[in-house]
Amino acid sequence: MTTGERASRPGGRTARVRADVLAAVEAELAEHGYDGLTIDGVAARSGVHRTTVYRRWKTVAGLLVDLLRAGLDDSWEPADTGSLEGDLLKLNREVHTALTERPSITQAVIAASFRTPEAAEALTAFWADRYRRSAVVVRRAVVRGEVDPSIDPHQVVMTATAPLYHQLVLLRQPLSRASADRYARAAALSAQSGIGSSHA
Template identity: 60%
Template structure:
């Protein structure tokens, strides 16, 4: 897992992988620290997240971490900001249906911790790392105003980028011009988050594809027009 963008919504480079922008030593230190934050969240949750734990896992001196991030909330906020610092864009497959299928497969891949959008540990009894990190970040957002604001910015960014799926479909004549992009995206992807995070239950690839197909059919019929 290369960062929060791989563990949460609308992630990857069109094939399930978010590509980070290159950088020098400062960028490498940041990447090491934020990777450690993500791993600590996956293993221990927000309540047990400490600067000392992040320092031990990352190999970056705690003084450096205190100087740059100051607090645990500072680390969490930067993790969320880093989730927006990639080159991800939704796959352009040529149709609304297949674009939504590709998107749901990426979301499922991220939440199951699978390297491939077409795979995923559908029947695992244990919570995958992607689900655990996402749950921890959402929980933290209810207790940290700074984390809540950062999470809101992250979601806004992912919805904005994913909205190109709807724009392309409108341009192809598949959807009415006044289709509400956010409503379409929520309809397609929300069942995955409900299943994995709220119900703590698996979802098969076929089920993820079903929600993409159902949403594409409803959108094509004009059910998601702006009101």
């Protein structure tokens, strides 16, 4: 779920330049937040010439959008631990780390999404993709016979993860790793009890 994955580097100077620039965008975002992100800062940190960065990415928003777009091409997938509870625990710990680490690139990207519509759009696409990929943890549980096939995978993943985002990002209150675990376990138990299936 994190935005921390970088585009892979399948050779080629163009791909290498992009990887270097996006790594610098992440580092600058983490250090200074979106307000402190500048094309010059990214150029200096990446070692890529500023005219190249200006020509290719044009604006600070353009850099952020490309960082999120790179996330669409990465190989992230939820861990396969062999049980729905285990998979949701792993997922929630990943979300918890991404939102509580300091500095948090995820928090910086969320803040940016309330400042520029391009960032909002790119973040929406990024998350839609991440939630689509995450649904596999429920489909695997169906195959194992752990949960009923009528269960809505998106609802299960949302029930586990949404409280972390809501409490840490919007309510701006602390949330322990133990609480993150509790939400994951409750979501797994609910799904296994058939809560959220179309028969319930």
